[in-house]
Amino acid sequence: MAKFALLLPHAPDRYVGLSEDDYMAVIKDYVAWVEQATEDGVYAGGHKLTDDPGKTVSRNGAGVEVHESPFAEVSEILGGLMIIEAADLDAAVEISRNHPHLKHNSKIEIRQVHEV
Amino acid sequence: MAQEDIRHQLDRLSRRERGRLIAGLVNRLGHQHLDLAEDVAQEAMLAALSTWQYQGTPNNPAAWLTRVAHNRAIDRLRHEARNRRLDEHIDIEAAPEPEPERIADPELKLIFLCGNAALEGIDQLALTLRVVSGFTAREIAGIFLAPETAIAQRLSRSKRKLQRLPRPQAGPPSVFELEQHLPAVLKVVYLMFSLGYAPRTGEQLVRRDVALEAVRLAREVADTRYTGTAESQALAALLCFQASRLNAREGEDGLPVLLKDQDRNAWDRAAIDAGMEYLHRSRTARSPSRYHLEAGIASLYASAPGWEQIDWGAILSLYEKLDALVQSPVVKINASVARAFAGQAEQALQELDAMDCEPLLTDYTPFHIARAEVLRLLGHEDRARVHYRNAIESGSSTPVVEYLQERASLYL
Numbered sequence: 001m002a003k004f005a006l007l008l009p010h011a012p013d014r015y016v017g018l019s020e021d022d023y024m025a026v027i028k029d030y031v032a033w034v035e036q037a038t039e040d041g042v043y044a045g046g047h048k049l050t051d052d053p054g055k056t057v058s059r060n061g062a063g064v065e066v067h068e069s070p071f072a073e074v075s076e077i078l079g080g081l082m083i084i085e086a087a088d089l090d091a092a093v094e095i096s097r098n099h100p101h102l103k104h105n106s107k108i109e110i111r112q113v114h115e116v
Numbered sequence: 117m118a119q120e121d122i123r124h125q126l127d128r129l130s131r132r133e134r135g136r137l138i139a140g141l142v143n144r145l146g147h148q149h150l151d152l153a154e155d156v157a158q159e160a161m162l163a164a165l166s167t168w169q170y171q172g173t174p175n176n177p178a179a180w181l182t183r184v185a186h187n188r189a190i191d192r193l194r195h196e197a198r199n200r201r202l203d204e205h206i207d208i209e210a211a212p213e214p215e216p217e218r219i220a221d222p223e224l225k226l227i228f229l230c231g232n233a234a235l236e237g238i239d240q241l242a243l244t245l246r247v248v249s250g251f252t253a254r255e256i257a258g259i260f261l262a263p264e265t266a267i268a269q270r271l272s273r274s275k276r277k278l279q280r281l282p283r284p285q286a287g288p289p290s291v292f293e294l295e296q297h298l299p300a301v302l303k304v305v306y307l308m309f310s311l312g313y314a315p316r317t318g319e320q321l322v323r324r325d326v327a328l329e330a331v332r333l334a335r336e337v338a339d340t341r342y343t344g345t346a347e348s349q350a351l352a353a354l355l356c357f358q359a360s361r362l363n364a365r366e367g368e369d370g371l372p373v374l375l376k377d378q379d380r381n382a383w384d385r386a387a388i389d390a391g392m393e394y395l396h397r398s399r400t401a402r403s404p405s406r407y408h409l410e411a412g413i414a415s416l417y418a419s420a421p422g423w424e425q426i427d428w429g430a431i432l433s434l435y436e437k438l439d440a441l442v443q444s445p446v447v448k449i450n451a452s453v454a455r456a457f458a459g460q461a462e463q464a465l466q467e468l469d470a471m472d473c474e475p476l477l478t479d480y481t482p483f484h485i486a487r488a489e490v491l492r493l494l495g496h497e498d499r500a501r502v503h504y505r506n507a508i509e510s511g512s513s514t515p516v517v518e519y520l521q522e523r524a525s526l527y528l
Contacts, residue, residue, distance in 0.1 A: 020158060021254050024162065027162075027165045027166055027169045028130070030170075031126055031165055032119050032120075032123040034168070034169060034170070035172065036118060047171075048169065080170050
């Protein structure tokens, strides 16, 4: 079995001003999917990134520059990542088809984890 | 579908945990912090679910949530104290010893707080659904068929009222005060069940949860030493009997199934047995309450091996006692139906015809159904058809209307 990372981007203001009930409804869908994937033996873990935009550290000549990130208006930010196990990329795609991220946001990037 | 089941379980878990958190916090901090308790419980649930959505649910969610809610409550109280520049010492680490002869269980205390006489009946029910049972304002709005904002406003007004109450009145009732406050609590639970059981529009799954939650509360009240009066036992019995038919009373097509046509194998045997046990324990009453009489009626339906063996004479006699006790047109209708099945259909029809002038019954679908069915029993098919039409026009949920149309075409 190979491991695949599901990268889950969303619009920067996707969860801004959402009522608690609406937000709860969204995350419950995710919890239910993760529970199901765990039961099916394909879920290998994940991390939610905080809503804090964070910093970007970049090389500037010989030194290092620190920026508030994102630099400029971006269309999406990474909300978190999940790791699943699947035979191959096609199988990973199949597993992701009913992912709630596609209901509440628009896309999932699937990348294989490099393992030796 | 399996994911749908998990989602439904998750809804139930979060309602249940939310109620438990609020009860624990109100118990520690006092009723004047009901708002804070609710906020903190909500924050803890949000924090929990946000984490679980990537990491899965922990083995012991209750412990996790209690720790988070407790820490947040301390932070909030310290923060508030600092803002008010008060030097008050906050010690919520040490839970106060329960006072003697007072109800000890935090959840029961919260139920009694929500059933406080300062609130109107509908607000008692809405607040209980919200803070004890953890339903969202949106779900409650869906159940009451009211706008969400209206429900939210009523809920905050109720909480403000309760928080302003002086300690003695809002505090948990002593054993001696129980006799005074318990009836309101039982009524809230009874209404909660009726609301969940009623086949009206709205989210069916949530309605079912409301009904089951009422059964849980009724059993908890009945099983607790101080609150387990004969009346509480009778209510628990009644709700167990009614809940035993939750699965059987709706067909696969979503249409209601009459008691007569229900598959008795689909009745929940364990619930019926529990009902019989509560009914037995309720016999210490000096005089039967409405719950005793209704539970008695429900037990006769539940214990008959089939429709043909139902003891209509006994049911009729219980309905007559109930009618004398509660003076409700709904009870009168049911009594007349029982009378018709007990072999006195002509007299039953006269009773129902006499109720025709009741303006409240014009929109009450079961009234028209009862008249149609009794007329059919007497062979007056033409008149029966008129009343089936009245029933359809009286505006009930879509499944009921569809069902009535089917029934009208089948028999007439």
